[in-house]
Amino acid sequence: MKEVVVKCPATVANLVCGFDILGMALKEPYDIMKLKLINEPKVIITNKDDYNLPTEAEKNVAGVVLLSIMEKLGDNIGFEVEIEKHIKPGSGLGSSAASAAGAAVAANYLLENRFTKDELVQFAMNGEKLASGVKHADNITPCITGGVTLIRSIHPLDIVPLNSPSLFVTVVHPQIEVKTSDARQILRKEVLLKDAIKQWGNIAGLVAGFEKGDTDLIGRSLEDVIIEPVRSILIPGFDEIKTRSKEAGALGGGISGSGPSIFMLSTDEATAKSVELIMQEVFQRLGIDYKTYVTSIAQEGVSEISTK
Amino acid sequence: MKEVVVKCPATVANLVCGFDILGMALKEPYDIMKLKLINEPKVIITNKDDYNLPTEAEKNVAGVVLLSIMEKLGDNIGFEVEIEKHIKPGSGLGSSAASAAGAAVAANYLLENRFTKDELVQFAMNGEKLASGVKHADNITPCITGGVTLIRSIHPLDIVPLNSPSLFVTVVHPQIEVKTSDARQILRKEVLLKDAIKQWGNIAGLVAGFEKGDTDLIGRSLEDVIIEPVRSILIPGFDEIKTRSKEAGALGGGISGSGPSIFMLSTDEATAKSVELIMQEVFQRLGIDYKTYVTSIAQEGVSEISTK
Known part of the structure; x- marks a missing residue:
């Protein structure tokens, strides 16, 4: 079946005075994620990294995002995912968001872009919830859209892309x-x-x-x-x-x-x-x-x- | 000597979530202020209004603004001021700001625009201090510049005019x-x-x-x-x-x-x-x-x- 390789950028959230609402995407560092559609309803994680990230789908950031997409679809499909991790977990550079957003966007490519940007953010927030206990979107959103983004509100989700000068x-x-x-x-x-x-x-x-x-x-x-x-x-x-x-x-x-x-x-x-x-x-x-x-x-x- | 008549617009401060920082100018209502340069160092107030506003310069909003300008100049000049008040004091529509900003801008016209916009805001804030006890600028600034304005900070004064759609x-x-x-x-x-x-x-x-x-x-x-x-x-x-x-x-x-x-x-x-x-x-x-x-x-x- 189909397979895609994506680049998942690091992000800066809590942009100074924009605690919880402003984030921006960085050109570097970034993760590389390979995602493959499989015809079994499961998520197989075959990461090689130095960080001992869990490879059980329910405990893995990309895993829970993919599971939430599968639950929405209800089809007999699954994913095989491999992440080359360059954004160190715990760095404050959106490592979990890169995995979560990467999984959502890559899956969407494989599913012929059936989901909207807002839906991708919603799926990816499940990964952030797993990583930090809180469904926040100020890493995920710029990771998905690039640039500087404002999350005016989480409930309901209201994303406002801002103009971002080349800084x-x-x-x-x-x-x-x-x-x-x-x-x-x-x-x-x-x-x-x-x-x-x-x-x-x-x-x-x-x-x-x-x-x-x-x-x-x-x-x-x-x-x-x-x-x-x-x-x-x-x-x-x-x-x-x-x-x-x-x-x-x-x-x-x-x-x-x-x-x-x-x-x-x-x-x-x-x-x-x-x-x-x-x-x-x-x-x-x-x-x-x-x-x-x-x-x-x-x-x-x-x-x-x-x-x- | 020279004399000028100005229109001083009502303003909305504390623009909803922009408490203390955002204000906008309205087309209506507005005050009409006549200001004349005189060659005596005093402020003569000859208002006719229904609001019993004080006509002693030190107790009058426009008066204290003009006195602060005179203090800065140190010349042997003064002002005669007459305000036709249409913005009711205590309405929440920037009545005191209209008098304060109007006095500062009108005086500046008569003094060949020697002051910058920021200086005019500073002078006018003396009027707001008299009226409300607090030197706030979110009525004065839009009253002087028109449109919607952000006061990012009072100390130091940082005024940011915003684009204002025609609402x-x-x-x-x-x-x-x-x-x-x-x-x-x-x-x-x-x-x-x-x-x-x-x-x-x-x-x-x-x-x-x-x-x-x-x-x-x-x-x-x-x-x-x-x-x-x-x-x-x-x-x-x-x-x-x-x-x-x-x-x-x-x-x-x-x-x-x-x-x-x-x-x-x-x-x-x-x-x-x-x-x-x-x-x-x-x-x-x-x-x-x-x-x-x-x-x-x-x-x-x-x-x-x-x-x-």
């Missing part, structure tokens, strides 16, 4: 563990109204900045007064990297997803590379292993590499 | 008193994080809707889960008007400023007029005097009518 993104993934569930737990359930007002001023400025392609406005709006002050405590070197990156000319940035990765936006590649040097210098000094990327916003989401 | 606005001013200071006091100092997230999803959607000219998105985003549920209690008939207006085809709306006026946005004039009938019917039934306007977003702010 460079520098990412550092320090090899420390920050669990999404822990990162959620340390947040306060209540916030000061005056902080919330600052935050929605910034999110409004950020959205206007993206739509207008006004990079200065994007830079001025990249401030998070609610989540970052709490979560950044879990990431050594965060404040220094942010301060020095902005001094070096970056527009700003913050924690990617729930961390520990940090990202910074720049208008030019030279600045993005200076930011990389700062990140490397800080984590070398702290004696923490790390991986860096100098990349840009991907205008395309999960995309077909080959098919047969 | 119709239906306004009702029920003749009840809601003091801005009372309306502030009943707000909770803390809000639930989950509500704040909903709110910034909506504000992001609203800004994207304005920028894209997507009226459906504007409509979906016109929800305020934080301020309106508390403040609407002070306005009889609010819930019924909102529900029935949306049933009649309005995009949505909410409390204008801190109330008691209510506004609703529509894409066409016929709907805006049906909304007016609903507003009239509700307040007639409640036995509350009211005034309604069917108008539209003013693309122009304070503007010169004549000069000599």
Whole structure:
């Protein structure tokens, strides 16, 4: 039967002041997923990775997404899936979203695009639920559509693609563990109204900045007064990297997803590379292993590499 | 010496989910202000109105704005001001902002436009401080610039004009008193994080809707889960008007400023007029005097009518 190979990009969710509502797709890193239609109602996972990801369908992010698609179809079909994982699980770069969104989009290719984009997001959210306990869509949506996306609401699902200027993104993934569930737990359930007002001023400025392609406005709006002050405590070197990156000319940035990765936006590649040097210098000094990327916003989401 | 007559539009601040950060200018109602340069360092107020507004410069909104301009100039000049007031004080339609912004802009005309837009906003905020105790700019800014404006931040002042589609606005001013200071006091100092997230999803959607000219998105985003549920209690008939207006085809709306006026946005004039009938019917039934306007977003702010 038919088979497809797709590229599944990393994503930055919780885009600074856009906690839970804004995400963007990155050109790098990305996973490669091969998906094959089979005529048995089951999901076979044949991953080779270094992360000991479960290969039982019910416990695997791509697996549960595919199972939810099969349940919807009710046909006598199944899938064989193999993922070449380059986005490290737990990095805060949307590793589970890449598997979830990749599985949904790849399956849709094989099923002659019978599902809408919103339905694909709904299927893929089952994978996020498995990975983090919460059905959030701010990694999945940009992973599927590319660019910068706003999730105005989850219930009902309301996805708004935003204009995304061609910005460079520098990412550092320090090899420390920050669990999404822990990162959620340390947040306060209540916030000061005056902080919330600052935050929605910034999110409004950020959205206007993206739509207008006004990079200065994007830079001025990249401030998070609610989540970052709490979560950044879990990431050594965060404040220094942010301060020095902005001094070096970056527009700003913050924690990617729930961390520990940090990202910074720049208008030019030279600045993005200076930011990389700062990140490397800080984590070398702290004696923490790390991986860096100098990349840009991907205008395309999960995309077909080959098919047969 | 020179004299100028300007038109000072009413404004809607706290634009639904954009509490403290979003405002828009209306074509109607508006005040007419005549300002004359005099060669004595004082402000003479010769208003004729039905509202017993103070005519002592230090206690008058336009007066304190003009005094702050004179202080900045340090010259031996002053102003004679006469306001024909059509925006009722306490209506929630930016009556004090119209006086404050009008005085700043008119003075700037007479002073050969020596001040920037940001400086005019700063001067005019002195008037808002006198009127409500708080230096807010979400009425003043659209009053000066027209259209829909975002105040991303007050300190430092960061004004972002947004694209404003040509929408119709239906306004009702029920003749009840809601003091801005009372309306502030009943707000909770803390809000639930989950509500704040909903709110910034909506504000992001609203800004994207304005920028894209997507009226459906504007409509979906016109929800305020934080301020309106508390403040609407002070306005009889609010819930019924909102529900029935949306049933009649309005995009949505909410409390204008801190109330008691209510506004609703529509894409066409016929709907805006049906909304007016609903507003009239509700307040007639409640036995509350009211005034309604069917108008539209003013693309122009304070503007010169004549000069000599």
